[in-house]
Structures are given as structure tokens and as C-alpha cells.
Amino acid sequence: QPKGVSMTHETHSIHDFDYRLICEYFASVERQGPGSPEVTLKALGFIDGLTPASRIADIGCGTGGQTRVLAEHAPGTIIGLDLFPDFIHSFNAKAQAAGLQDRVQGVVGSMETLPFADEELDLIWSEGAIYNIGFERGIREWRRFLKPGGYLAVSEACWFTESRPEEIERFWVDAYPEIDTLANKVQQIQQAGYVPVANFILPENCWTDHFYTPQVPMQERFLQQHPGNAAAADLVAEQRREAQLYQRYKAYYGYAFFVARKL
Ligand code: SAM
Numbered sequence: 001q002p003k004g005v006s007m008t009h010e011t012h013s014i015h016d017f018d019y020r021l022i023c024e025y026f027a028s029v030e031r032q033g034p035g036s037p038e039v040t041l042k043a044l045g046f047i048d049g050l051t052p053a054s055r056i057a058d059i060g061c062g063t064g065g066q067t068r069v070l071a072e073h074a075p076g077t078i079i080g081l082d083l084f085p086d087f088i089h090s091f092n093a094k095a096q097a098a099g100l101q102d103r104v105q106g107v108v109g110s111m112e113t114l115p116f117a118d119e120e121l122d123l124i125w126s127e128g129a130i131y132n133i134g135f136e137r138g139i140r141e142w143r144r145f146l147k148p149g150g151y152l153a154v155s156e157a158c159w160f161t162e163s164r165p166e167e168i169e170r171f172w173v174d175a176y177p178e179i180d181t182l183a184n185k186v187q188q189i190q191q192a193g194y195v196p197v198a199n200f201i202l203p204e205n206c207w208t209d210h211f212y213t214p215q216v217p218m219q220e221r222f223l224q225q226h227p228g229n230a231a232a233a234d235l236v237a238e239q240r241r242e243a244q245l246y247q248r249y250k251a252y253y254g255y256a257f258f259v260a261r262k263l
Helices: 019-027 037-044 065-073 085-097 135-145 166-175 182-191 208-225 230-249
Strands: 055-059 077-082 104-108 121-126 146-159 194-201 253-262
Touching: 019 085, 019 208, 019 230, 037 065, 037 146, 037 194, 037 253, 055 065, 065 077, 065 085, 065 104, 065 121, 077 085, 085 104, 121 135, 135 146, 135 182, 146 182, 146 194, 166 230, 182 194, 182 253, 208 230
Parallel strands: 055 077, 055 121, 077 104, 121 146
Antiparallel strands: 146 253, 194 253
């Protein structure tokens, strides 16, 4: 059974759940992790040289909220790849509805065994998903699929401060031990053979307006659809707890976007 899909990084508690429940929960919202169209476009603004012949991969694309923004503003063809067939099904239906089916295609696959040739890609995109393989392993392993001069654009959970309250430290270290400061992530990028082109912190509305708030009405519906289902109740409780932790501790952590160019 695949690891947790949730943005929560609460993979420990989530991965015991029926993954169909998790997919059902997250398939009904536009984004499966923090982000926004504005942030996708901001990151895209640091990337030069794309043409209609460019080949782009969006890894851990989910249902493709960010992929469609990318497709509407960048030339080239985009392969969206995700582990969960239900997400890819929704991804392809939405690409079709947006008239993007000729340039955007979703495929089921794992970020651990990417179906690309060496130096095939001009751009690897991945929002809120590289943690599934681990940041350092991901940037190192994916590099070979990029052409020399190709770009990597990933978002990743980061600490904003040198130290933080114990409750939030424990939550994150338990869920994703690789969470680290932006400075350390940039160093990893450099050491992995990329030029760090840009990095910026995602604004709060990526977590609130675009991620947690749309879940609120959906959670009630989800609970009504699964009466007496303890796994469904736990899933909702975990998401609510994560949203509360964010409100309390958002000064200490968040997501950052990293744009890098392969040497
Ligand atoms: N990029 C989307 C977004 O920002 O809305 C989705 C982010 S969601 C937090 C993480 C995604 O990674 C999920 O869609 C999940 O199914 C996918 N995922 C988890 N493990 C994966 C793996 N090994 N290979 C590919 N995708 C994976």
C-alpha cells in the first residue's frame, strides 16, 4: 500500500488508512498541498528558454491544479506523474475539460522509478511532493533526466528559524525528518550539481485560502458520507489538527520554492 498522500506529511498516522479514503478526500479539492497559481507563476518567472518543443514533467502532480496553471503559461508538453490512479484519472479529465489534452498528459508512476530517458527533460516541476522520496535523494536522482541547463522547480517544507517550540519540532521531525532551513536546502542543491537560481517562501494564503479553507466544508460532507467509519473520522481529525498547528506555529515553518539549473 502506498505511503500517505496527504500534504500533512503525517505519513505515520495516515499510511495505515485505506488509501482510497485518502484519495477520495483529496481528490475533491483543487490542491493536495499548499500552493497557489500566483506562486506557480512566480517560480515559472525564473525559468528561461522554454519553447513549444520543451518537455516538462510535473512529479507528484496530484489532480493537477498547478499543472494546468503551468500549461496555460509555459510552452511545451507536460507529463504529470503520480502514484495514485484516481488522481491521474481526475488529472486527465480536467486537462481535457480545459482543452489541454494535446499538451498535458497524466501517467501513473512512481517518483522513485521515473519513466524518462537521461537528459530528456527541459524542466522538472514538483510542488509539495518531493518529500515522498526525500529532498536530497530526489534532487540527486532526478538530475540525470534533465538536459544540461535544464531547470528544477520544487517546493519543500522548511524551517524559518534556527530553533522552535518543542511541539512543532516533534510534529515535523516525526513526519518528515528532512525538514531543514532554506540555507541548508540551497546548499544541498548546490552540492547536487545545480546552480541555485532562486528561492522564496510561499505566502500564508497558500496554506489557508488554497489548502486548509477549501477542506472545511468538504470535511463535513466527507464525514456524512462515511458514518461510523473510524478511519474517515481520524483522517479528518488529523487534517484539522494540522491546520491548527499551522495557525499556531506558522512563524517557524512553511513551504519554500527552489528553482535551480542543472550545471
Ligand atoms: N503537486 C500537487 C499539489 O501541489 O497540489 C500534489 C501534492 S500532494 C501533497 C503529494 C503528491 O505526491 C500526491 O498526489 C501523492 O499521490 C504523490 N505521491 C506520493 N508518493 C509518490 C510517489 N512515490 N511517486 C509519485 N507520486 C507520489
